[in-house]
Amino acid sequence: MSMREVKVCLLGEAGVGKSSIAHRFVMDSFNEKQESTIGAAFMSKTVKYNTQTVKFQMWDTAGQEKYKGLAPMYYRGASAAIVVYDITSFNTYNVVKDWVRDVRDTCDTEDFILIIVGNKVDVEEKRNVPRETAEKYCVSMGAHLFECSALSGKNVFEIFEKIAENLPSENPMLHHKRDTINIRPPIKEKKKECCKTQ
Amino acid sequence: MASSRSSNWLCCFCVVTFDLEIGQALESVYPSEFPLSEDEKTNICYLAFPDSNAGLIGDVQFHFRIPASGIRREGCNPKPIPYSSSLPLVLRQENNHYFGFVYFRQTKDASIRRGYFQKSVILITRLPFFNLFSTLMGKVAPEVFKVGNNFLEVIYQEICHWQDMRPSTWLQLPVMGQVLAIKLPTKMQKKDTAPTFQFPTGITALASVNELNLTYILHSVLPQAGLLWELVLTNEPIFVVGTSPKLCSDFVQALVSLIHPLRYAEDYRPYFTVHDTTFSEYSKKTHVPPGVILGVTNPYFAKVLEHWPSQIRIGDPKFIEGKVNSTMANNSNGQESKSGIFTKYKCFTQKDKSFIKLIDKPPTSHGKRPIEAQNLIIKKYFEDLTSNFLIPLERYLVSLIPISRDINPWLTTPILKQFITEDFIKTLAANGPQQIVGIKGNWEGLYRSFILSPNFRIWFEERRREVNLNLHRIYLDKLSKVDVNFWLREKTEVEIVDFYLRVKSVSDEAINLFPTGHPVLLGIQKHLSLLRAKIPIHLQNLFTVN
DSSP, X not given: OOEEEEEEEEEESTTSSHHHHHHHHHHSOOOSSOOXXXXXXXXXXXXXXXXXXXXXXXXXXXXXXXXXXXXXXXXXXXXXXXXXXXXXXXXXXXXXXXXHHHHHXXXXXXXXXXXXXXXXXXXXXXXXXXXXXHHHHHHHHTOEEEEXXXXXXXXXXXXXXXXXXXXXXXXXXXXXXXXTXXXXXXXXXXXXXXXXXX | OOOOXXXXXXXXXXXXXXXXXXXXXXXXXXXXXXXXXXXXXXXXXXXXXXXXOTTOOEEEEEEXXXXXXXXXXXXXSOOOOTTGGGSOGGGSOOTTEEEEEEEEEEEEOTTSTTSEEEEEEEEEESXXXXXXXXXXXHHHHHHHHHHOTTHHHHHHHHHHXXXXXXTTSEEXXXXXXXXXXXXXXXXXXSSOOOOOSOOOTTEEEXXXXXXXXXXXXXXXXXGGHHHHHHHHHTTOOEXXXXXXXXXXXXXXXXXXXXXXXXOOOSOEESSOOTTSTTHHHHHOTTSOOOSOEEEEOOTHHHXXXXXXXXXXXXXXXXXXXXXXXXXXXXXXXXXXXXXXXXXXXXXXXXXXXXXXXXXXXXXXXSSOOOHHHHHHHHHHHHHHHHHHHHHHHHHHHHHTSOOGGGOOTTSOOOOOOOOOXXXXXXXXXXXXXXXXXXXXXXHHXXXXXXXXXXXXXXXXXXXXXXXXXXXXXXXXXXXXXXXXXXXXXXXXXXXXXXHHHHHHXXXXXXXXXXXXXXXXXXXXXXXXXXXXXXXXXXXXXXXXXX
């Protein structure tokens, strides 16, 4: 059985719970006081999914404005992006669209897996983003939607299962066109301004 | 948001800029609390820019090495690194030096009064991992120029999360959205193995953390391989004049690597400028030059250091095209001097023609040998030469070790016998390296010269330490198994007290040599309580207080 290494990037507004989701997935624990991420944190976890072993290499990026310009560095060459918002804050949901646009610009292969995650369902009573709204958007973008709680652990593992399930087949007999993609994808160096002002 | 984290991999980042009023200036240090002394800061500032760099445009990467001269304040003293003792000597952290990996950029910029943008980003570390850190700086510095100095905080945090330096396993070092994969050799392993498998997305594997492109770096002096090797082996003072700091730092580092597995014992400065705090000392014509190796670009040095016995001039390695990644290396500043080794040193050994043949001759009739293979051949040649040179010394050293069965637990710990040069020289007739390496010459003279050098001293000290430690282990093991009750039967009080004190003193050392609960420790503790019971009460109390 072969092991696949999969680069995944977590994106989203500051404080929506990106690091907490990563922590829940890797350590199955929750930190009441999660310190702000500087730049990006790296974590990896190996899981078995059906017949294959998948090693997730997760780049948990910082949500603060001052680090925004660095994000492309982290999602370049990724197989999947998880864009997170907080279901209690409509503002964080709106920002998702910007992230999705930026990521799609860089990662435009047909195999790219885009997952949109509404976190903090443990405080359902404070919900501000209706599930239907997010669902409609996800369908239009060809993205998968999850609503989860890093605090309770609800639906967190399912996110990564979804990624494993959607990975392009590694069997070159089935995918002649793709057999080089998994090893070294052609990285397009797009001339993009790193720091966007205003 | 500043974090109190620190890393074994690096000390800090510095940014040095050119200030119109004061010249080179330290613009930023991250983490800012890293305790660099004023001397260290001055040295870093001057070494961050090429010395006499008029008219160059572009980026250049090089490295320097400076003494960690600062007053040792808290947090500045290097902590022992996990696994460090299992790494080869040449890869271990240097407690008394810093390495600086510089990325310098000079471009025309009309918005600056001078019309030039000149800035360097420097990574300061105690680890001699040239490939790793220059690869890293090649990624980090351009990004810093683009987004600003705050980016260094991000990189620093990422490096703080890097794993420990465990040898023989693939370490994945995440940085800037990529993973650098490296494998460190152990001290037992003779050479590191190159990666044989492919890496998935985003992983850059480095074949080695400290490999140098020897073919490229040494091309102009390789025909004099033997001379080069002897100069380094015997700690001769050498200065290397090159046309760019990159050429100098690579060349000096390559020189030092010629005597692996020996570690170069004296100071070496891959890049050195007239501003250095030790410059005046080195340039005094009344003094015998110290056994150091300096890499310089300023042509002024050729005059100032003219009393030094050896200088090496290196030009542009033009023969490999497309490898020079900066316009700098092509700029010779109009001073066209021929390259080569200029020395008063008389070589002990004769030229090894088989080596010249080996590197000159392509393996097949068509095409050149790949440069990696050529590098390996050169590296292995020098490694074998040094190892073979050490064989007679190793053999003689073994003859100085007391035989295990002669170790008497009732006496003190045995130690390695004294090294006597004349005795060693006598062994050369039968066991000299002539037979092994096939190079003729005055080997005896070379050994005599080597034995007087600091390189020999640190090699011998290290070996002696290892041997004595091992002898001590054997001694303690024997001591723990003696029958103290039997011994006690006819002993006087003085003898008992004497023995008690000796066992007590070694028991403290034993704790550092054996894990808790080890039979040797238990045995010695048992002896102590037996002996203690036999000595008078008033003495017992006295010993407890002490």
